[in-house]
Amino acid sequence: METAFISKLRPLLSAIAETMDVYLPRRVGEHYVCRPYDADSPVEPELNDIRMCTPVKKFLFPPRERTAALPEPAEPQEVKPFAVFGLKACDLQSVSILDRVFAEEEFEDPFYVGRREKMFTIASDCSSPGESCFCTVLGGRPHAEDGFDLNVSRVTDGYIIQSGSAQGRSFLFSHMSLFGDVPDALLKERSELREATLQQLARAHHDLPLDAPVKEIVERGHDSEIFDEEARTCVECQACTRVCPTCHCFYLHDTKQADYFAKLKMWDSCMRMGYAEVAGGANPRKMLADRLRHRFMHKFVWFLERYGVEMCVGCGRCIDAETGDVDLRRVLRRLNDEFLDSGRTATEAAR
Structure with missing residues (x-):
């Protein structure tokens, strides 16, 4: 049956x-x-x-x-x-x-x-x-x-x-x-x-065609100012990673109880300012734009290279939960347009 x-x-x-x-x-x-x-x-x-x-x-x-x-x-x-x-x-x-x-x-x-x-x-x-x-x-x-x-x-x-x-x-x-x-x-x-x-x-989504594999589009746009522009409205609420069904970052927290010590595993977020901070206070991603860029690179580039699949499933939960109006689709659309423009520029230069 x-x-x-x-x-x-x-x-x-x-x-x-x-x-x-x-x-x-x-x-x-x-x-x-x-x-x-x-x-x-x-x-x-x-x-x-x-x-x-x-x-x-x-x-x-x-x-x-x-x-x-x-x-x-x-x-x-x-x-x-x-x-x-x-x-x-x-x-x-x-x-x-x-x-x-x-x-x-x-x-x-x-x-x-x-x-x-x-x-x-x-x-x-x-x-x-x-x-x-x-x-x-x-x-x-x-x-x-x-x-x-x-x-x-x-x-x-x-x-x-x-x-x-x-x-x-x-x-x-x-x-x-x-x-x-x-x-x-x-x-x-x-x-x-x-x-x-x-x-x-x-x-x-007729207006969201991707003209190349998403990995290539995001990777090519790594240094794009689009991330700086899109991050301006982000309020670091971290809702995007909390409701995301695939975000899996966590940190370990030590706690002392009355008669024992324990280590807790707790959800973390790459959008949190202190996420990448190391001993001594150095932080390579203090800027929100850098954290937004990291999120896109992880979902569409690095995870794909490691496991052979993209880390975004297109459920849209992050879009609904966003307080700061960072729409993942809009960022992809803008990166795609920039990707096409860079291709045209390279073709014209070759001529």
Whole structure:
């Protein structure tokens, strides 16, 4: 059973909740946040038509965790199996990126790996991308093709459930009584809905063509004054890196408790003034423009060179969270235009 049909979400979620904790989206104003699932709640669960504000990294790489202690060593806590419902393709790509950082063979983080192995991933199609979403500009898609255990697609009178892993297939087979078959007409409807979303994104970003690989554009613009100009409105709130699903910088903080010492791992931000400061007070990136440049170089150049993939998934969370009006898309557009101008200038000089 690769695909199945269900008319309501509650039976699906309640079945999953029998063996693990479940987190799902809940609408707050115009946005979705992640909340624990309550099978007894009178509020009917809903399928989010856009990615949640909560980045999935929060479940795998929490903002604050104890990683060491003395005199007794700190071992990774036993993690209960848990499921996150409503993740989008951009979220799945962000998990793949974090896996490269925290679960590579040479530098494996046991705290991250412990959570990752217990996570059951339930993706869903993105049917109403926001104004800030630009996944397709970076080669992404608004529906998941891999990286999930189950995927949910809204169709007429219900939902298509698709398995994407051995664990997902096992769940469908063991709960066959909940599901029905999926007629070809509904599979066709799903394809049409996905194509409509792709076209919506194409129309929204018709003015953001990249005329070369983004790595080349950003790398060529390393010394551009664009970073100085764009950083003028930045207020160093660091919201862009906090909500980013792939930013993974952290620092270690030593703390003394009543009867032991502990080392805490806490989220950090490359946009923070003291981020690059070293012993003695030297700081190579005191200027906001330098920190903004570093952020772009890391996402589009250095991470790609190290791991073979860009570190931005085009989810647009940073754009929504920005207090200082630094729009990543606008910076890329300006760098692209400058890239084209430099190419024209070089051609004219060659003549």
